[in-house]
Each structure stands twice: as structure tokens, then as C-alpha cells.
Amino acid sequence: MQKLTVFFVSDHTGVTAEAVGHSLLSQFRELEYRPLTVPFVDTPEKVEALAARVRAAMPAVIVSTLTDPRIRLKLRDCEAPVFDVFDAFSEPLGAVLDMAPTASSGQFHGMGNSYHVRIEAVNFALAVDDGLNPDRLGEADLILVGVSRAGKTPVSIYLALQYGKKAANYPLTPEDLGAHTLPPVLLAHREKLRGLTLSPERLAQIRNERLPNSRYASLENCRSEIQAAEGMLAASGVPTIDTTRRSVEEIAAMIVHGG
Amino acid sequence: MQKLTVFFVSDHTGVTAEAVGHSLLSQFRELEYRPLTVPFVDTPEKVEALAARVRAAMPAVIVSTLTDPRIRLKLRDCEAPVFDVFDAFSEPLGAVLDMAPTASSGQFHGMGNSYHVRIEAVNFALAVDDGLNPDRLGEADLILVGVSRAGKTPVSIYLALQYGKKAANYPLTPEDLGAHTLPPVLLAHREKLRGLTLSPERLAQIRNERLPNSRYASLENCRSEIQAAEGMLAASGVPTIDTTRRSVEEIAAMIVHGG
Numbered sequence: 001m002q003k004l005t006v007f008f009v010s011d012h013t014g015v016t017a018e019a020v021g022h023s024l025l026s027q028f029r030e031l032e033y034r035p036l037t038v039p040f041v042d043t044p045e046k047v048e049a050l051a052a053r054v055r056a057a058m059p060a061v062i063v064s065t066l067t068d069p070r071i072r073l074k075l076r077d078c079e080a081p082v083f084d085v086f087d088a089f090s091e092p093l094g095a096v097l098d099m100a101p102t103a104s105s106g107q108f109h110g111m112g113n114s115y116h117v118r119i120e121a122v123n124f125a126l127a128v129d130d131g132l133n134p135d136r137l138g139e140a141d142l143i144l145v146g147v148s149r150a151g152k153t154p155v156s157i158y159l160a161l162q163y164g165k166k167a168a169n170y171p172l173t174p175e176d177l178g179a180h181t182l183p184p185v186l187l188a189h190r191e192k193l194r195g196l197t198l199s200p201e202r203l204a205q206i207r208n209e210r211l212p213n214s215r216y217a218s219l220e221n222c223r224s225e226i227q228a229a230e231g232m233l234a235a236s237g238v239p240t241i242d243t244t245r246r247s248v249e250e251i252a253a254m255i256v257h258g259g
Numbered sequence: 260m261q262k263l264t265v266f267f268v269s270d271h272t273g274v275t276a277e278a279v280g281h282s283l284l285s286q287f288r289e290l291e292y293r294p295l296t297v298p299f300v301d302t303p304e305k306v307e308a309l310a311a312r313v314r315a316a317m318p319a320v321i322v323s324t325l326t327d328p329r330i331r332l333k334l335r336d337c338e339a340p341v342f343d344v345f346d347a348f349s350e351p352l353g354a355v356l357d358m359a360p361t362a363s364s365g366q367f368h369g370m371g372n373s374y375h376v377r378i379e380a381v382n383f384a385l386a387v388d389d390g391l392n393p394d395r396l397g398e399a400d401l402i403l404v405g406v407s408r409a410g411k412t413p414v415s416i417y418l419a420l421q422y423g424k425k426a427a428n429y430p431l432t433p434e435d436l437g438a439h440t441l442p443p444v445l446l447a448h449r450e451k452l453r454g455l456t457l458s459p460e461r462l463a464q465i466r467n468e469r470l471p472n473s474r475y476a477s478l479e480n481c482r483s484e485i486q487a488a489e490g491m492l493a494a495s496g497v498p499t500i501d502t503t504r505r506s507v508e509e510i511a512a513m514i515v516h517g518g
Contacts, residue, residue, distance in 0.1 A: 004356075013512035015421065016282065019275040023324065024348050027360035039512045061355060065282065081355045088347040089283050096320060096340045097263075101286035115506055122413050129385075154381050157416055161507075162274065247374055248420075253272035253298045 004033040005057040007080070009050065009064035011071065014039035020085060021063035033061075041066065047074040054078040068103040114164065121160035121167070128168040129153055134185050140168040142255065143189055145182070145238065146196035147172050147225045148216075149206045154248045155196065155255070162249075163256050177228040182236050194255055195233035195240030200226050202244045263292040264316040266339070268309065268323035270330065273298035279344060280322035292320075300325065306333040313337040327362040373423065380419035380426070387427040388412055393444050399427040401514065402448055404441070404497065405455035406431050406484045407475075408465045413507045414455065414514070421508075422515050436487040441495050453514050454492035454499030459485050461503045 006025060008017040014037040025031060036057070038050055054060050060080040066072045067086055075082050090101045128136050130153065137143055142165055144152040152169035159167040176183050186193060200223040207217035215221055233240045239258075243251050265284060267276040273296040284290060295316070297309055300323075313319050319339040325331045326345055334341050349360045387395050389412065396402055401424055403411040411428035418426040435442050445452060459482040466476035474480055492499045498517075502510050 013508045014516070015508065015512070016275065016278040020279065020324075020344055020348075023275065023326065024345065024352055027326065027345075027349060027362070028353070028356055028358045029361060031356060031358060037512075037516055039516050061352070065279075067282065067286065081351075083348050083352060085279055085344070086283065086286075089279075089342050090286060092340075093283055093320070093342060094287070097287055097290060099287045099290060102288060103286070119413055119507070122416065126385075126388075126412065153385065154378055154420070157381065158420060161413070161417060161420065248378070249272045249274065253274070253296075257273070257296055257298050 002059060004031070005054075005060045006033045006035050007050070007054060007057075007060060007062045007064075007078075008035065008037040009041050009062055009066065009075070010037075010039050011042040011066050011068065012039065016085075017063055017065045020065070021083075024063065024083070042068070042071065044071065044074050047071055047077065051075075051077040051079070054080050070103070117164040118161055121164050122157065124166045125156045125160045125168070129156065131170050134170070137168050137170075137185065137189055137192075139166060140189070140192055141165045142167045142194055143186065143192045144169040144196055145172060145186060145193050145229075145233065147177070147203070147222075147229050149203060149210070150196045150198055151243045151248070151251070152196055155243075155251050158248045158252045159255065162252060165256065172225075172229050172232070174225070177225055177232070180228075180232065182232050182238075187236065190236060190238070193233075193236070193238040195229070195238045196243050196251070197226060197230055197233070197240055198242060198244045261318060263290070264313075264319045265292045265294050266309070266313060266316075266319060266321045266323075266337075267294065267296040268300050268321055268325065268334070269296075269298050270301040270325050270327065271298065275344075276322055276324045279324070280342075283322065283342070301327070301330065303330065303333050306330055306336065310334075310336040310338070313339050329362070376423040377420055380423050381416065383425045384415045384419045384427070388415065390429050393429070396427050396429075396444065396448055396451075398425060399448070399451055400425045401427070401453055402445065402451045403428040403455055404431060404445060404452050404488075404492065406436070406462070406481075406488050408462060408469065409455045409457055410502045410507070410510070411455055414502075414510050417507050417511045418514065421511060424515065431484075431488050431491070433484070436484055436491070439487075439491065441491050441497075446495065449495060449497070452492075452495070452497045454488070454497045455502050455510070456485060456489055456492070456499055457501060457503045 008014050008021050010017045062080050062082045064084040072084055094101045144156055146152055148171050156167035156169045159165040203222040204219040211217050241254055267273050267280050269276045321339050321341045323343040331343055353360050386392055403415055405411055407430045415426035415428045418424040462481040463478040470476050500510055500513055
């Protein structure tokens with residue numbers, strides 16, 4: 001049998017349909033499938049074009065997030081099984097709320113904060129990345145603190161893009177670590193501080209990718225830097241997350257929701 | 260009546276539950292609700308703690324993405340209506356595939372590419388941002404080209420984080436624009452180039468936020484830069500997107516899916 005094609009269909013970017021679809025399909029471990037995202041399907045003509053592609057790709061399944069019920073109905077032309085989030089939930093949710101759903105194509109999809117706020121936050125994260133412009137720490141919602149290569153930069157950018165949080169990040173240098181207390185520039189914003197730490201073994205691995213066989217990357221140095229950093233963070237009561245086995249998304253969610 | 264609380268519940272970050280929930284709820288325009296995300300709900304004990312919070316917050320509704328059916332079943336203790344993506348789709352999808360779903364908590368949620376690839380791509384995007392390190396353009400999957408402040412940086416970072424694409428970005432300087440053809444360093448990678456453009460009015464607005472009342476931000480200068488840039492991109496056959504009314508996510512989806 002030909003390999004299954006799974007179409008992720010959306011009237012917007014397709015990111016939510018992809019997320020829902022991949023999680024559902026990951027429950028079927030033996031299943032191999034070809035994923036194919038078709039975004040911006042917001043007219044009957046685009047559904048017709050989609051239907052031709054689906055019929056040519058059989059066997060196929062459609063996972064979709066189409067807000068307009070007329071467009072959803074037209075999906076039946078594809079002649080493949082359809083799993084649509086709005087089809088499944090709009091009516092029962094309307095019954096619970098005692099309200100009628102209105103079609104609102106792409107009105108809200110994906111990220112949770114206003115667009116302008118998120119872009120501002122990204123620009124902020126880049127401007128204060130890696131300890132740059134410490135005079136702007138006062139503007140930050142959060143300040144990520146940790147040793148070099150503890151994963152602060154991707155987390156601060158993700159906090160900005162996904163959550164609209166202005167996250168600065170400040171690397172604890174060997175000089176900072178020798179001082180046995182967090183730098184005054186950080187202590188002035190103590191309630192905004194969030195520590196990131198990780199296992200010395202993982203840190204050494206990451207640093208070795210950058211500067212192989214350096215003192216900087218040695219396990220001994222990583223161990224002593226992390227011990228000093230964790231000590232300083234704990235002494236100042238800074239909530240600290242161990243990032244060793246966690247993804248950027250997980251770390252960001254823990255920071256935002258206090259997990 | 261007290262305002263409705265909507266709990267977004269997940270055994271992972273909650274980002275997918277938030278996206279699904281907010282889109283569903285945006286169909287009910289008059290509805291005001293208090294959103295509350297509870298991530299990492301992956302044990303019966305955590306459901307019990309959640310149930311106490313839900314009962315204290317009534318009236319409440321739960322939108323969830325819980326992969327483990329035992330945990331989902333325990334959600335009933337919350338005594339609020341539950342709309343769960345796996346509850347709705349796992350069985351019917353299994354019937355279509357003729358396979359039984361297995362519980363796989365947080366196995367795949369959210370973003371579509373392997374973690375390491377995405378983090379590498381973010382580091383790459385930062386290293387080559389704004390025309391830095393042009394010798395590394397050969398490593399790029401894509402090179403975003405446009406005038407200063409056309410929105411290249413957030414798009415390249417989003418392409419990296421969401422899609423694992425190594426996206427460089429190259430700003431066309433006034434000198435480049437005077438040459439009437441794209442710089443040789445870009446033409447060497449013509450098939451990777453993607454143009455970003457926008458309306459002169461919007462560009463002037465963005466630049467005025469940065470450098471108010473400058474020649475750089477003047478409508479006249481923006482108009483002439485954009486005209487020159489669009490001409491050069493078109494002459495070299497570079498697919499170009501008008502970003503004026505589009506979000507970073509939309510632009511990225513169009514680039515990735517060729518929309």
C-alpha cells in the first residue's frame with residue numbers, strides 16, 4: 001500500500017493544525033506518513049485546488065483548523081477522512097456557553113499576545129542579548145541569568161515571540177562568578193531574575209562544540225562555574241530551572257506559568 | 260454571573276491547547292473570559308490539584324490536550340465541561356488507520372522539527388543577522404533580502420524556531436540600492452533568496468519610531484528605496500512577499516510552503 005499522506009489544512013498558517021495533527025499521529029507509533037501542510041485555505045476555490053491534490057495523493061487523511069463552516073463543509077469534496085477542530089468543538093462549546101459561534105477566519109490562531117507587543121519584545125531581546133545594554137534591564141519583564149552557553153538566548157527569544165515577554169539575558173562571567181554574589185546591576189532587579197542552570201556534563205558538551213578542548217569547555221571548569229552560579233542564585237533566592245533535559249519551549253512555559 | 264474562566268490544560272507546554280482554545284473561543288465574539296494555562300499536567304496528582312483550582316474558579320471550561328487516557332478520564336473530577344483534542348480524535352483516527360492509539364505523553368507537541376536542528380538554526384540566524392558574516396551565506400537554507408526595517412530579523416528567527424530553517428538576512432543598503440543589481444554575494448545564492456517588501460507608508464512609520472524626522476525615515480526616501488529594491492528583486496526573479504499587512508508567522512508560512 002502507498003504511504004499515507006496527512007494534509008494539515010488551515011485558513012491561517014497551519015501551525016496549530018500541524019501541532020494537533022502531529023501529536024495525534026504520534027500516538028500511532030508504527031505509522032509512517034508523509035506530512036503536507038496547506039495553509040491559507042480560505043476560499044471555496046482553494047478547497048477545490050486542495051481536493052485535487054488530496055485525491056491525487058490517496059490514501060490520505062486531513063487534519064484541519066478551518067473556522068468558516070462553509071469552507072469546512074466543502075472539505076468533503078476531498079473524499080478523505082477529515083478531523084477538524086472546529087467541526088468537533090464549535091457546536092458543543094456553543095451549547096455550553098449558550099451562544100452561537102460565528103465564522104471568524106484566522107481571527108485568532110497560534111500565538112497568544114498582541115502582535116506589536118511580541119515584535120517589540122523580540123527587538124528588546126536582541127538589543128539586550130548576552131549582557132548588552134545593561135542600562136535597559138529596567139525595561140525587562142524578566143532577566144535570565146546563568147553561565148555562558150546555559151541556553152539563555154533561545155529562551156529569551158522564544159519568550160518574546162510566543163508570549164510577548166521582554167526577556168533580557170545576562171551571562172555570569174568568570175569575574176562575576178569570582179565575586180560570590182550576584183552583580184549589583186542584577187540585584188537591583190532581583191524580582192525579575194530567573195536562573196538557568198544545567199549539568200556540568202551537558203555544558204561541557206555544548207561548549208566543546210564551540211571551543212573544542214579549551215579550558216572554557218573542560219568538565220572541571222564547567223563544574224566549578226555551575227557550582228558558583230547555583231550558589232549565587234540560591235543565596236539571592238532566584239528561582240532557577242535545570243535546563244539539562246528540557247526544550248526551549250518547556251523552559252519558557254515553566255518560566256511564564258511558574259511551573 | 261461571574262466571568263468564565265477557561266483553563267488550557269496540557270501534559271506539555273500548553274501552547275497547542277492555548278492556540279486551539281483561543282481560536283475556538285474567538286468564534287464567540289461577545290464572550291469575555293479569563294484564560295488560565297496549566298502546563299505539565301502529567302500525573303493523577305496534578306489533575307487533583309487542577310480540579311481544586313477549577314472548582315474554585317467556577318464557572319469554568321477546560322480546553323485540553325492530554326495524551327494519556329487515564330489522565331484525561333481523571334479530568335472529570337474537575338466537574339467542568341472538557342474539550343480535549345485527544346478525546347475527540349484519537350479513537351476515530353485509530354478507526355480510520357486501523358491501529359490502536361498508545362498513550363505517549365508529550366511525545367510530540369508544538370513544533371515540527373527536531374530540537375537540535377531548530378536551536379542550531381536560531382544560532383545561525385543570530386550569527387548572520389543583518390548582513391553579518393556574509394561568508395556563511397552558503398550554509399543558509401534561505402536568505403531574506405530587503406531594505407532596512409522590512410521585518411527580516413523576526414521572520415528569520417521565527418523560521419529557525421518554528422521550522423528549523425537556517426535563514427540568513429541581508430539588508431539592502433543605500434549603496435546596494437544604487438548599484439541597480441543585487442550584490443554579487445547574494446546573486447551567488449540566487450535560488451535561496453526571498454524578498455521582503457512593504458508599503459512606503461508603513462516603512463516610514465516603522466523607521467520614524469526608530470529615528471524620528473530623519474531623512475532615513477522620510478516617506479520620500481522610503482519610497483525610493485523600496486522602488487529600487489523591488490526593481491532589483493524582480494530583475495533577478497526573486498520571489499518577494501509584501502509584508503505590510505502580514506504577521507511574522509504568516510510571512511514565514513508563506514515562505515516555507517511557497518504560498
